[in-house]
Amino acid sequence: MRVLLTLSSWPTHYSAMVPLAWALQAAGHELRVLCAPSQSGPVSAAGLNPTPVLDGMEVETRLRLQYYAEAHSGIWPYPWLPPHPLTGERLRALEDFDLDHFRRHIAPGLAARTAAGMDEAVRCARAWQPQLVLHDPASLEGLLAARVIGVPSAMCLWGPVGTHEPEHMRIVPPDDSASFPRYGLGEMRLDLIEHVVDPCPSALTPPTRAAHLPVRFVPYNGSTPAPAVLPEPRQGRPRVCVTWSTALSKVSGPDSYLLPAVLDGLADLDCDVLVTATAQDVATLGRTPPSVRVMEHVPLRLLLPTSSVVVHHGGSGSILTALWAGVPQLLLTFAAEQSAAGERTAAAGAGIHRLGHLAEPSVIREDVRRLLDEGSYRRSAAALREEVLSRPTPAALVADLEALAGV
Numbered sequence: 001m002r003v004l005l006t007l008s009s010w011p012t013h014y015s016a017m018v019p020l021a022w023a024l025q026a027a028g029h030e031l032r033v034l035c036a037p038s039q040s041g042p043v044s045a046a047g048l049n050p051t052p053v054l055d056g057m058e059v060e061t062r063l064r065l066q067y068y069a070e071a072h073s074g075i076w077p078y079p080w081l082p083p084h085p086l087t088g089e090r091l092r093a094l095e096d097f098d099l100d101h102f103r104r105h106i107a108p109g110l111a112a113r114t115a116a117g118m119d120e121a122v123r124c125a126r127a128w129q130p131q132l133v134l135h136d137p138a139s140l141e142g143l144l145a146a147r148v149i150g151v152p153s154a155m156c157l158w159g160p161v162g163t164h165e166p167e168h169m170r171i172v173p174p175d176d177s178a179s180f181p182r183y184g185l186g187e188m189r190l191d192l193i194e195h196v197v198d199p200c201p202s203a204l205t206p207p208t209r210a211a212h213l214p215v216r217f218v219p220y221n222g223s224t225p226a227p228a229v230l231p232e233p234r235q236g237r238p239r240v241c242v243t244w245s246t247a248l249s250k251v252s253g254p255d256s257y258l259l260p261a262v263l264d265g266l267a268d269l270d271c272d273v274l275v276t277a278t279a280q281d282v283a284t285l286g287r288t289p290p291s292v293r294v295m296e297h298v299p300l301r302l303l304l305p306t307s308s309v310v311v312h313h314g315g316s317g318s319i320l321t322a323l324w325a326g327v328p329q330l331l332l333t334f335a336a337e338q339s340a341a342g343e344r345t346a347a348a349g350a351g352i353h354r355l356g357h358l359a360e361p362s363v364i365r366e367d368v369r370r371l372l373d374e375g376s377y378r379r380s381a382a383a384l385r386e387e388v389l390s391r392p393t394p395a396a397l398v399a400d401l402e403a404l405a406g407v
Helices: 011-026 037-045 059-073 099-128 140-149 248-252 259-266 279-285 300-306 316-325 336-347 361-373 375-390 394-405
Strands: 002-006 030-035 050-052 132-135 153-156 195-198 211-214 239-243 272-277 292-296 309-312 329-333 351-355
Touching: 002 011, 002 099, 002 140, 011 030, 011 153, 011 316, 011 394, 030 037, 030 099, 037 050, 059 099, 059 248, 099 140, 132 140, 132 394, 140 153, 211 394, 239 259, 239 300, 259 272, 259 279, 259 361, 272 279, 272 300, 279 292, 300 316, 309 316, 309 361, 316 329, 316 336, 316 375, 329 336, 329 361, 336 351, 351 361, 351 375
Parallel strands: 002 030, 002 132, 030 050, 132 153, 153 195, 195 211, 239 272, 239 309, 272 292, 309 329, 329 351
Antiparallel strands: none
16 A cells, blocks of 8 residues: 655654554555645654655744734733744733734745645645545644545544634644635645544544544654663652753743743652753753752653653653653643643643743642542543553554555
């Protein structure tokens, strides 16, 4: 079977697809992976061969435009303004971003680049004739290509946020390039998405009207080097793992950099703290207390099996990796999608969710103490882990995808 994958320009958006791609290749199927040039390195590092032909608006620009729209409509929940959609710098006032100028002079060029990428995806699909197309929610190229050549497709969800969400937290982008009408498909509609590959346990099932293809979440947190021996928690002390987004400050602004406040809040707890972060974030931390161990960008899946609690920003990859490990979570969020995912995780009993600007060190301290002391969180996290492990593996899902493709 020939399977075409299309990926967005944000590496963590397609991390949940990587184990499925491995399973397809291991089963002997042929894969083509279409991506933006910026993703050639991450895709190659995942053991896949990239075809860097896609283009268009960067995901971080689209997200910042979404946050600006929230602020403009009065539903932005944070006490500061979102960053400038194009530069990422602090906005002193909403008027500092000239929305009319953007719409008139910049958006058309971005739409033209997106259209060119859409055309490349269709061209590749017509030439190679895949029997199935898989794409992440932010990559409409795969959906378009599948519809044009008349083959089935499935959107691979990355977490507990789905296709049918409020507009301000939508993960499926609009078709700003008008490519669907250009190819005779009418306006882009969410009901064109007929199948979703869903890695979430039932308590966190994302809102969607498409047919579900359930799959076990297998964590892929990148391929950075890991130490030969991972540190063990000191005897009798629980470990709190802290991880933070590699690019949160770029899209949500510098006020979303919460690592110092998190470590301040954990300083007086009787626990070991293990932080995994990028080199840049590690450098800004400065001197840390003796109870804190900092490791540069170690994959989260390697650290959580020996952790009692994990603190993070509410990204779907972190949420699902924690569910896979059965570890209670403290989610401190700075965006609508992450807040929704955090609320759904908390509602399932597996953690506590806070909007990031309300997470003072004293609040963080008490929340982590609750997660350590109250057994209900551990029991809920353990039950969700069992459900995650009971779902079909990516290898088992291959048969369902073959049936979907009619091969």
